[in-house]
Amino acid sequence: MKAGSNLLNAVSAFALSAGLVTAGAGAATLSAVAVAQAAVVNSIQVRGNERVEASTVRNNITIKPGQSFNNNDIDESVKRLFATGLFSDVRISVAGGALLVTVSENQIVNQVVFNGNRKLKDAQLRSVVQIQPLGAYNDEILQADIAAIEDAYDAIGRSDATVSTRLVPVDGGRINIAFEINEGDRTKISSINFVGNQAYGDGRLADVISTKRSNFLSFLSRKDVYDDDKLRADEELLRRFYYNHGYADFRVISSFAELDELSNEYVVTITVEEGERYTFGEINVESTVAGLDGAQLQRLVKTRSGNVYSAEDVEDTILAISDRVAGQGYPFAQVTPRGDRDFASRTISVTYLVDEGTRAYIERIEIMGNTRTRDYVIRREFDLSEGDAFNQVLVRRAKKRLEALGFFESVDISTRPGSEPDRVVLIVNVKDQATGEFGIGGGYSNTDGFSATLDISEKNFLGRGQFIRGSIGKGEDTQTYSFSFTEPYFLGYRLAAGFDVYKNEDSSYDGFDTVSQGINLRISAPLTDDLRASLSYKFNSTDYSDVDVSSIESNPYANEVNMGGRNTSALAYSLVYNTLDDQQLPREGMVARFSQEFAGLGGDADYLQTTAKATYFHMLSDQSDIIGSVSVGAGHVMATSGDLSVFDHFFLGQDVIRGFDSRGFGPRLQNADMSYADTAGGTTYFNGSLEASAPLPLLSRDLGLRFNVFADAGTLFGNDIASASLNCATGAAASCTTQTVVGDDMEWRASVGLGITWASPFGPLRVYYAEPVVKEAYDETKKFGFGASTRF
CATH class of the missing domain: 3.10.20.310 (membrane protein fhac)
Structure with missing residues (x-):
């Protein structure tokens, strides 16, 4: 037995001295018999290295001089050296008492360039490739980068894009890498067909899914890019739609896309089985x-x-x-x-x-996919955290909240087992989308001419979930400026706190100009998922300039204007109830608001103002996607001390009845010669509106164009101006004439009109024409209006 052992030791020693391991092309290979017992070397010699320090090689192997090692240590050392990405070949052998580590260094990347790319910028492509300048060249990574670039083009509808590479050696063992890109033609979707649907037409179902047919503006929205995963998500959107409309047996039989290589267009076909309605x-x-x-x-x-x-x-x-x-x-x-x-x-x-239920706890919440939104903005929408009891219902609620934020194109929440049987890891995968908006609006009045407004807002400022908005407006006689900021989680609670600052200049009054500026501090909190309460404080300061005393001596504005200015300090609260199914294009649900404002906390105003408004949406025809809405509103203001100031009255117009100018209807001042002057405002108003909208006929629904017809009606009446303020002041000019207030009884106005709304890639755009059908001779009209906004 002893002789056998000596023979085995001799064979083992021969294996070590003859060169145990060789490695090439990323894999290690044993070149002799396996080591049966440990060996020891006195030194480690590194050969073949030019740029990499020998100490770097020694630090990345497990074998140390004077310590015993075996085949497993050699194998692990080879793996570690390859893992550095610095070497294309590694060989380890033993010569006498020395361990020889022979390496072939990878070339260093000097420069990475992209040629032939127009649809994707260099910066976009650099973000998807792994190879970077000053890094080590690796052929496997290069092939992965080629696939990543092709995937990036596939995501924008260019699935036939091809990528090749050109390697150019330069001095010092460096190499330039050029990605040669042939972008090919853009793949489009020529049609989306539904088979088996009877309750809803193809156009209605096309509105439900996210994949859209190609049109002349598709290059802006990219919604016509075909993607297998997107089609699977569309199947789920269809299921949710049918399940929410009574079709509990609904199922998607199949969904697929066929590519016409001649036209480079997809035809998408979705076959469904609706079942019965329950x-x-x-x-x-x-x-x-x-x-x-x-x-x-x-x-x-x-x-x-x-x-x-x-x-x-x-x-x-x-x-x-x-x-x-x-x-x-x-x-x-x-x-x-x-x-x-x-x-x-x-x-x-x-x-x-x-x-x-099963007792399980949340071990960890992992956030993935967010490139802009901060992790804590996502985490705070969960009513649970690490260590809490796992509750699938609360997870679904968090998903709905995240989707409602409007920050993300998609939200997916999944789970995986934790480190213990009763532990669960939550995986939250999101995809950021544009949250900024640029808006422009305006209109034309037969008295004030054209007006325009410019509005910029961002609802996810710096990825913190904060809302900011700036706006300026200009008309012939008015200029407005405003800025708003909202922190949705004030002091770490679900409290939305913010402020508004503004300045308004108005020269439309007879005999004076006004400059009004102020600040509004507000805070709100949800009482339920549908009901929110808010509290605010407002301070406003108004100054008067360019006063023509003779023209306002008999004017109810005179008392205020002669004081040189006025301040308003008010506290307000409101309740908002919202059950809309979609905030952009509601088809079902209701939104209602009730608010009261009390002025008298200092300042010159003393009043209690109460307003309410409710709008209800309902589908008039699911088949034709006709949406009906009815809206009602009311308001009343009363003095809490003395008489109500003229400026504390309601001044209404196009915001209540389309077709009328701002401050266009309601009580008005009349001169002794029966001519009309400024509006006098009212203390009470009621209004209502009926509207119906449908997709614009003869055009593809994918364009997002809808036709609207509406009828508005309302009344503004009552006036609390002290009669003394309507008389000429003592010592007034002989030309002074007393003014009277007309139209302070309940006289109704009404208008009918039509319009077009466009859910454009730039954002929603609205144009309308309204014709007043019931009005008074002194009312001021504004028949045409428009507005638009765009995301960025």
Whole structure:
């Protein structure tokens, strides 16, 4: 046995001395028999290195002089040296008592250039490649970079783009790399076809999905770029749409795209099976958790028997019950809906079962994909954090909140197992989108001529989720300036705090000009998912200039103007209820606002102002995508001390009834010669509006053009100007004549009109023409108006 052992030792020693390991092209290969026992070397010699220091090589291997090593150490050392990316070849051998490490260095990248690219800029391409100047050249990374560039072109609709490389050696072992790009033609989508749909037409379903047909402006929005993942997401959008409109059996049979290589255009075909439309049947809540009574939770149910089935209503119910249950000390309780279809009556009865869920905790929340938005802006939309009980309902709520921010093109939340069986890791993957807007608006008045406004806003300032807005306006007699800032999470709470500063110059009054400037401090908080409350403080200072005393002696503005100016200090609160399904183009839902403002905290004004407005949207025809809306509003202001100042009255116009100028209707001053002067304002108003919109006929819906017809009506009446202010002042000029207020009773105005709205790639654009059909002789009209804004 001893002789056998000596023989084995001799063979092992021979293997080490003959050169144990060679490596090339990124892989190590044993060249002799495996080492049976450890060996020791006295020194490590590095050969073949020109730019890389020998110490760098020694520091990246596991073998040390005087320490025993074996084949595993040699293999690990080779791997580590290749992992540095500095070498194209590595060989390790033993000569006597020395370990020889022979390396072939990778060339150093001197310069990286892109040729032939026009649709993607150099900076965009540099962000997707790994090879960078002063880095080591690696052929595998180069091939990966070629694929990355092709993927970048595929994302903008150029799937036939090709990429090659040209390598140019330069002095000092360096190399220049040129990516030669043939961008090819842009791939378009010629048509999107739906098969099997009967309840909704192709145009309505095309509005639901994110993939759009190509048109002459598609190069701006890029919504006509075909992508397999995008098509899968469109399938989910269709499912949600049908599930929320009663079609619980809906399914996508297939979806695919065919490329016509001659025209370089895709034809997308989506085959669906709609199934029957259901309504809600019997609704119940049951609980198996001790201490939780299902009957008490019944009032939280959002689904109502007889209503059209909606998966969103079911989800809202689950959320409401889960919130209440968690608030009562049951963080792991799980709410599960159980549906019972009645095919004969086409109803779905739902029972919400509350039971103990799986005990799991959130180990970590990982944020991915955000290139602009800060991580904390995303994290704060979650009602849970690391260490909290995992609750799938709260995760869904966070997803809805993130989508509602408007910061992201897509939001995806998934989970993976944590380090322990009861631990879960949340993966939040988002894709940033443009959040800035540039707007321009204006109109024409038969009394004031043209006016224009310029507006710039950013709702995700520096990726912090903050909102800023600046605006300027110019008319023949007016100039306006304003700036706003809002912090949506003030002091780390879900409190939106901000301020507005403004300055308005107005020379439209008879006999004087005004300069009004002030600041508004505000804070708001959500009371529920649909209801928000706000509180604000306003301070305004108004100065009068270029006063013509003789022309205002009999004018109710005289008392104010002669004082040289006035200050208003007011506190206000408001409640806003919002259930709109889409803030940009609502089809269903309601938004209502009630507010009161009290002035008298110092300053010259003392009044209580109350206003309210509500607008309800409803689909008049799902098939034709006709949206109807009805809006009502009212307001009243009253003095809390003395008489109401003329400037504290309501002055209304196109903001309430289209077709009328700003301050265009309501009580007005009349001279003794029966001519009309300035508006006098009113203390009370009522207004209403009916409107219907539909896609513009004969044009592709993908253009985003909609036709609108509307009818507005309203009245502004009541006047609290002291009668003494209408008389000539003592010692006034002989030419002074007393003015009277006319039109202070409830006289209604009305207008009808039509318009076009365009959801353009630049942002929403609106143009309308309104014709007053009921008006008074002294009213001022403004029949044409327009406005536009664009994202950046």
